[in-house]
Amino acid sequence: MLTQPDPITYLDHAAAAGSAYKQRLLEALDLHPDHTVLDIGCGPGTDLPAMAERAASVIGVDLDPAMVEEAKRRTAGLPVEVRQGDAHALPVEDRTIDRARVDRVLHMVANPTGVLAELRRVLRPNGQAALAQPDWETLAIDPGSVATNLAFNRFVCDRIVRNPVVGRQLPRLAEQAGLRLVTVDTEAPVLRDFTTADELLGLTRNTHRAVQAGRITRPAADAWLADLAAGPFLATFTLFSIVVSAA
Numbered sequence: 001m002l003t004q005p006d007p008i009t010y011l012d013h014a015a016a017a018g019s020a021y022k023q024r025l026l027e028a029l030d031l032h033p034d035h036t037v038l039d040i041g042c043g044p045g046t047d048l049p050a051m052a053e054r055a056a057s058v059i060g061v062d063l064d065p066a067m068v069e070e071a072k073r074r075t076a077g078l079p080v081e082v083r084q085g086d087a088h089a090l091p092v093e094d095r096t097i098d099r100a101r102v103d104r105v106l107h108m109v110a111n112p113t114g115v116l117a118e119l120r121r122v123l124r125p126n127g128q129a130a131l132a133q134p135d136w137e138t139l140a141i142d143p144g145s146v147a148t149n150l151a152f153n154r155f156v157c158d159r160i161v162r163n164p165v166v167g168r169q170l171p172r173l174a175e176q177a178g179l180r181l182v183t184v185d186t187e188a189p190v191l192r193d194f195t196t197a198d199e200l201l202g203l204t205r206n207t208h209r210a211v212q213a214g215r216i217t218r219p220a221a222d223a224w225l226a227d228l229a230a231g232p233f234l235a236t237f238t239l240f241s242i243v244v245s246a247a
């Protein structure tokens with residue numbers, strides 16, 4: 001009941017569910033054939049091949065050796081270099097990157113502003129980056145108790161996700177890091193399949209954790225999860241994306 005999904009399978013399923021916004025983020029990068037592109041927190045390399053199709057060279061950086069290994073496997077033979085490293089101290093030279101992407105990484109890091117400062121350091125003058133982050137406070141689910149939905153959100157924001165509202169903070173933090181804001185956008189992805197949403201949003205596993213932590217009662221948790229499984233199901237949340245420039 002509390003088992004974590006395999007991290008690579010999880011990210012593959014999340015990428016499939018988020019293919020529309022991922023495509024928009026890629027288009028926002030405006031890649032050119034002479035560009036050097038950096039994907040910060042590249043995971044298993046999901047989007048590195050698409051970047052390599054449009055640019056001269058691509059660098060993927062991830063902290064997790066298992067992600068780095070899988071990203072290397074998926075990009076063998078492509079103009080892609082995958083490096084293990086920390087986004088707080090990127091293994092990349094100053095002012096060498098034309099385009100960078102940071103897709104759902106800043107909610108995990110110790111210091112989002114520090115990572116944005118690193119992004120600014122590695123971007124060439126006028127280089128651009130596209131970033132995307134969901135806002136976990138905004139998760140709205142139907143059917144079922146709204147009070148339990150809100151208790152679930154509070155628990156996840158307090159105890160599960162390190163920086164749960166970094167999405168709404170992106171414009172401010174980027175400007176504080178010395179980046180110029182080009183665009184700010186939001187969208188609200190809609191999930192209609194409970195099984196998919198349960199895996200991606202951790203509905204069952206985190207509700208059980210909330211019960212163990214005394215944040216949701218067992219009867220309320222059981223009733224909520226039964227209502228969600230019975231459907232018809234809907235979950236949505238605000239996804240923030242920004243484009244910034246190193247002016």
Ligand SMILES: C[S@@+](CC[C@H](N)C(=O)[O-])C[C@H]1O[C@@H](n2cnc3c(N)ncnc32)[C@H](O)[C@@H]1O
Pocket residue numbers: 011015040041042043044046061062063064067085086087088102103104105108109110
């Ligand atoms: C939710 S996944 C997103 C992966 C990928 N950007 C995508 O869109 O599929 C977050 C990734 O960030 C990586 N990560 C977390 N903290 C990091 C850090 N401090 N430095 C580099 N990578 C980090 C994780 O290992 C993971 O692969």
